[in-house]
Amino acid sequence: MPDEPAERVTKMIDDPATPLWRGAIALRIVTFLFAAANVIANQSGQPGYERPWLAWTTLGVMALWSVFTSRAYSTTWGRRWPVVLADLALTCGLMSLSPLIMSDHQLLTLNVPLITTIWASVPAVALGALGGAAAGFVGGLTVGLFTYLSKGVPSLDLLRDVVLLAGAGMIVGMASATARRSAVRLAQALRAEAATAERERLARSIHDSVLQVLARVRKRGLEVGGEAAELAQLAGEQEVALRNLVAAAPADSTVDGEVDLRPGLQLLATPRVQVSTPATQVMLAAATAGELTSLVREALSNVDKHAGPGARAWVLLEDLGDEVVLSVRDDGPGIPDGRIASAAAEGRMGIEKSIKGRVEALGGALELQTGPGEGTEWEVRVFREGAAR
Amino acid sequence: MTVSVMVVDDHPMWREGVARDLAERGFEVVATAGDAASAVRIAKAVRPDVVLMDLNLGELSGVDATLLITGELPGTRVLVLSASGEHDDVLQAVKAGASGYLVKSASAEELVDAVSRTAAGDAVFTAGLAGLVLGEYRRMAAAPGDSAEEKPQLTERETEVLRLVAKGLTARQIANRLVISHRTVENHVQSTLRKLQLHNRVELARYAIEHGLDSEPEAQR
Known part of the structure; x- marks a missing residue:
């Protein structure tokens, strides 16, 4: 129990649409005062209300309901569909009493406002704040429909009110949807930042212990030779794997579905494969990034197969703004002329299909430089959609 | 010695x-x-x-x-x-x-x-460092703010050399491929670093002056 108020407070802060709800409450209070003034002005006078007692009763109910909704909309408890829909129903119901309260003369000739006046606009705003643009629009239309039913005859004034109500509901709905979206983005950014900080802390402590020892074992082992050299090689492999695991940031995608291409590539590094990237993020659509990563993996396994066990490879990632360039180079013997074409002809579609086809599917460009004794170099260029960033 | x-x-x-x-x-x-x-x-x-x-x-x-x-x-x-x-x-x-x-x-x-x-x-230079330096020059070029003259820029040749370093070529291999001397390759690589360091010092000095940190650091020692 003692935790509940605190929890409610945090939830209140968390709700990005809170300012809109506060606006709805303010609107409710101001419009109630307007409705009260309207009743006072029209109850007596020459063409008075047909049933003044009903007018006062309705105004009393409106007062109670204003207090209730003001309190309800200040809490997360009240910002729910049942409450908001009840608000809409009660408001339309009270409005429908207008023909009983007012004389036909007042209603049709003098164009005196309905008993609820602009107080009736609040449910449209509340629906927008809760459910977005569509809900706000429908809420406005509903209130408009009941206004027409209460008046009984269509008019230009009526049409104007309907447009205003539906429009107001829709705009508030758009605002609340935008507020929610940016809150989600913010939360995501904060989460990514926290994850990065934690990763850095972890990286530091691993660096201070495990990596140092592994590097030392590898070094001394190679110097001692023999069986120790074998152990040294194992330690070296683990050192690289661990370093890359620590360095690779979590692949947390943004709201736009973009991910950093670097972590996926960095995990491909081994003692024989060097991966070089910029220090800053290289954001690409998640599907494109995944495709490029598996493409590089394919090229690297090709190096293993054809360039010999001693060959080394280098992966370079460059971000040129409107395009991203990925190069994979090895220092193996290179692909003899015509090997790629003959492999395709034999139905072993390895390189031809995997790399070329994939690059084409991404709308990118592929360049292959090779020759006997020169190693092999793939260069893939992928253009950014819209090239806005 | x-x-x-x-x-x-x-x-x-x-x-x-x-x-x-x-x-x-x-x-x-x-x-x-x-x-x-x-x-x-x-x-x-x-x-x-x-x-x-x-x-x-x-x-x-x-x-x-x-x-x-x-x-x-x-x-x-x-x-x-x-x-x-x-x-x-x-x-x-x-x-x-x-x-x-x-x-x-x-x-x-x-x-x-x-x-x-x-x-x-x-x-x-390792290949990894070359990749980072290339990325840094491009980041500075794309970043808003300073006018273009104030930002350090790579010449076309320097970019070419750095890219080859990042792709794992040795200085000798790069010299052969670009048909320039080994010494020239070294000079290009050094120049990319020097420009970056000079820019960094200028930025730090400007920051210090703007924040009033430039007064007599020697006196405290």
């Missing part, structure tokens, strides 16, 4: 191991230090030719120590020897004035070669 070296690393086992490796191969290890503050103090006293600098040193980092040492001792070069991935901290160290970078998993021969080259005034 033997090259004098100072080894800075917070890990005693590593520090002593590297010092022994270097001493066995004819270098004079004049000092060691376990944290950045004492590294700066000792370096000022012994003025070594080369400082082998680890980056993860605790409170004051190897990047700060690099900035202070290269700023005050023009005859001393800093070679970063780090186990951390080739990332932002390495780039920051290079911008702070380090003339090269080597991973700790490098062999003893690679280390000896890198220290000799650093002492001779060359830049020691």
